[in-house]
Amino acid sequence: MAISIHPITPTFAGEVSGIDLSQPVPKEEVATIDAGMDRYAVLVFRDQHFSDEQQMAFTRNFGEIENAQGGNITKEHELRLQRGMIDVSNLDRAGQPLDRNDRRRMFNLGNRLWHSDSSYRAVPAKYSMLSGRVVAKQGGNTEFADMRAAYDALDDETRAQVEDLVCEHSLIYSRGSLGFSELTEEERAMFKPVRQRLVRTHPVSGRKSLYLSSHIGAIVGWPVPEARAFIRDLIEHATQRERVYIHRWKPFDFVIWDNRQTMHRVRRFDETQPRDMRRTTVAGDGMTVEQC
Numbered sequence: 001m002a003i004s005i006h007p008i009t010p011t012f013a014g015e016v017s018g019i020d021l022s023q024p025v026p027k028e029e030v031a032t033i034d035a036g037m038d039r040y041a042v043l044v045f046r047d048q049h050f051s052d053e054q055q056m057a058f059t060r061n062f063g064e065i066e067n068a069q070g071g072n073i074t075k076e077h078e079l080r081l082q083r084g085m086i087d088v089s090n091l092d093r094a095g096q097p098l099d100r101n102d103r104r105r106m107f108n109l110g111n112r113l114w115h116s117d118s119s120y121r122a123v124p125a126k127y128s129m130l131s132g133r134v135v136a137k138q139g140g141n142t143e144f145a146d147m148r149a150a151y152d153a154l155d156d157e158t159r160a161q162v163e164d165l166v167c168e169h170s171l172i173y174s175r176g177s178l179g180f181s182e183l184t185e186e187e188r189a190m191f192k193p194v195r196q197r198l199v200r201t202h203p204v205s206g207r208k209s210l211y212l213s214s215h216i217g218a219i220v221g222w223p224v225p226e227a228r229a230f231i232r233d234l235i236e237h238a239t240q241r242e243r244v245y246i247h248r249w250k251p252f253d254f255v256i257w258d259n260r261q262t263m264h265r266v267r268r269f270d271e272t273q274p275r276d277m278r279r280t281t282v283a284g285d286g287m288t289v290e291q292c
């Protein structure tokens with residue numbers, strides 16, 4: 001059966017069929033998926049049963065796997081998954097749901113805010129690839145917003161205003177906005193803010209998009225409250241219903257998205273029950289702006 005991609009909404013997100021990702025993927029099919037990402041920015045694959053090793057092997061078709069260091073407060077000895085795999089579950093090493101007050105859980109609640117993965121890294125992520133091994137019975141949807149459509153829908157005045165703006169992104173800001181600010185000196189140093197352009201241009205399609213994220217805490221040269229109020233406005237604009245695709249997880253769904261063109265967030269679910277989601281991340285290929 002040949003690979004094919006069908007649009008889920010008229011302009012955004014596609015469903016891929018005719019491919020088994022547990023098997024090595026031929027070059028032509030990798031190219032088809034890549035072209036699908038350029039066009040749809042989010043791709044959904046159903047019924048993909050594979051091991052962590054197979055997920056990583058598939059991921060490497062699109063570039064290097066991003067180094068996860070500096071992205072979380074979970075310590076090396078607490079990790080449930082091997083290097084290369086990002087644990088987006090609510091589980092500890094023993095496979096038990098984290099306690100309500102566990103600081104790792106509180107930190108991970110930041111995923112409920114609209115964001116782009118790794119926008120807090122000087123070289124931010126390209127693709128994220130998320131496998132739903134055990135999904136929530138209710139809730140736990142992942143929502144995606146099309147940031148190209150968000151850019152296109154700006155009025156002329158705002159479009160001119162955002163064009164050359166540079167924002168500061170950090171996990172300190174996104175977690176701080178939820179009231180989680182108990183970080184050690186070491187963690188603060190690890191989460192030092194980085195700069196990103198607010199407008200990005202896709203290298204293949206040439207389409208512009210708003211590079212927004214809840215990790216933004218400042219705009220270079222702006223008073224902080226004005227910057228935060230402006231970013232809130234833009235995020236509200238970008239996440240209007242007509243620009244959002246809601247993914248309702250079934251077991252073994254595999255969803256991949258382009259962090260350069262989308263934002264996403266997870267919705268509430270019963271965290272006393274296991275939800276085992278495993279991510280791999282394709283590293284980006286450069287900074288969006290010089291760091292200072």
Ligand SMILES: [Fe+2]
Pocket residue numbers: 111115116117264
């Ligand atoms: Fe994320």
